[in-house]
Amino acid sequence: MSGWRDTLDLVSIDELAAKFSLNPDELHTISGLYPYRITRHYFNLIREKGDPIWIQSIPDLRESCDDQESDPLSENCLSPVPGLIHRYPDRVVWLVSAECAVYCRFCMRKRRVGCGEGLLVNSSEVIRYISENSSIRDVILSGGDPLMLDDEQLEGILSALKNISHVEMIRIGTRIPVTFPRRVTKKLAAMLAKYHPIYINTHFNHPTEITPESKNACAILADAGIVLGNQTVLIKNVNDEPETMNELMCKLLSIRVRPYYLHQMDLVKGTAHFRTSVNTGLDIMASLRGHLSGLAVPYYVIDLPGGKGKVPLLPGHEVRSDGTIQLTTYLGEKVIYHDI
Numbered sequence: 001m002s003g004w005r006d007t008l009d010l011v012s013i014d015e016l017a018a019k020f021s022l023n024p025d026e027l028h029t030i031s032g033l034y035p036y037r038i039t040r041h042y043f044n045l046i047r048e049k050g051d052p053i054w055i056q057s058i059p060d061l062r063e064s065c066d067d068q069e070s071d072p073l074s075e076n077c078l079s080p081v082p083g084l085i086h087r088y089p090d091r092v093v094w095l096v097s098a099e100c101a102v103y104c105r106f107c108m109r110k111r112r113v114g115c116g117e118g119l120l121v122n123s124s125e126v127i128r129y130i131s132e133n134s135s136i137r138d139v140i141l142s143g144g145d146p147l148m149l150d151d152e153q154l155e156g157i158l159s160a161l162k163n164i165s166h167v168e169m170i171r172i173g174t175r176i177p178v179t180f181p182r183r184v185t186k187k188l189a190a191m192l193a194k195y196h197p198i199y200i201n202t203h204f205n206h207p208t209e210i211t212p213e214s215k216n217a218c219a220i221l222a223d224a225g226i227v228l229g230n231q232t233v234l235i236k237n238v239n240d241e242p243e244t245m246n247e248l249m250c251k252l253l254s255i256r257v258r259p260y261y262l263h264q265m266d267l268v269k270g271t272a273h274f275r276t277s278v279n280t281g282l283d284i285m286a287s288l289r290g291h292l293s294g295l296a297v298p299y300y301v302i303d304l305p306g307g308k309g310k311v312p313l314l315p316g317h318e319v320r321s322d323g324t325i326q327l328t329t330y331l332g333e334k335v336i337y338h339d340i
């Protein structure tokens with residue numbers, strides 16, 4: 001049924017440890033805390049220890065010594081039924097899969113990916129909730145990675161949503177074009193196209209992730225009429241230099257992907273060593289805006305703690321000397337955000 005699974009081709013901890021002379025026990029310990037998984041495609045993009053691909057995918061002891069909370073965005077409280085996050089009136093996020101092709105070390109949902117908790121099991125409850133809430137017009141499939149479902153499972157979800165008359169569009173958030181591009185087939189794209197309008201947001205963080213294979217995956221999706229956007233996470237020592245971000249944004253447009261969001265890292269447990277300051281992001285934005293095609297410039301956003309939503313950070317925003325920044329939520333509430 002799932003022919004693509006045979007081509008997933010994962011690199012084991014022991015192979016990783018042998019290739020780079022690492023301590024396998026240490027890697028096993030960290031992966032007991034937060035799961036480890038890397039595809040050979042992504043692994044082969046590593047050029048040397050500590051490079052941007054490495055930083056994003058190889059377990060690091062610093063993940064285990066960080067005392068942030070694990071659900072700063074209060075996603076658990078905004079969940080009317082398991083697996084669904086309803087924060088904004090007209091749209092919901094549905095966590096349809098707990099699995100990814102690569103487990104990113106900086107993941108904001110790292111407490112739940114790879115552990116199969118509370119996902120898909122209640123799909124009829126989710127469908128009922130969406131049917132009964134006619135204000136929901138936009139359903140965002142997320143996870144984990146929705147494209148780790150089999151085509152048949154995914155189609156079951158899409159067709160159930162398509163049957164709800166007030167659902168006007170479906171979005172899919174996926175890192176598969178980056179981590180496992182072979183999964184994107186013409187068959188998959190043709191299936192998705194039956195449920196238009198479908199929008200896909202990919203997740204490229206570094207120019208070296210844009211390979212001929214990922215370019216091809218994006219072309220297959222775009223040729224099926226799917227509008228492609230990209231969400232980048234701003235990560236220390238990965239893409240926190242203006243030149244890197246500039247190159248990434250231009251290359252994305254060249255593979256028919258429109259930059260959408262640049263995310264300030266959330267304050268999630270196990271990820272403190274990836275975080276940059278807000279000023280780093282503001283400086284990067286200043287280096288993009290006006291210098292590049294407007295299409296290449298994403299919104300730089302912070303997802304406010306407590307589930308207050310995403311706020312764009314604009315050139316006028318200033319981090320005060322005490323490290324705080326005043327932001328206004330979409331509901332007009334003023335909040336103080338604490339930068340690192």
Ligand SMILES: *Cc1c(COP(=O)(O)O)cnc(C)c1O
Pocket residue numbers: 085086087088091092093140310
């Ligand atoms: C990001 C997000 C959305 C989508 O927000 P857009 O700004 O429309 O892309 C919806 N719900 C939740 C909970 C989110 O975190």
Ligand code: SF4
Pocket residue numbers: 099100101102103104106107108109110113143144145174175203
């Ligand atoms: S692909 Fe997305 S959900 Fe999966 S580990 Fe990476 S960032 Fe997290």
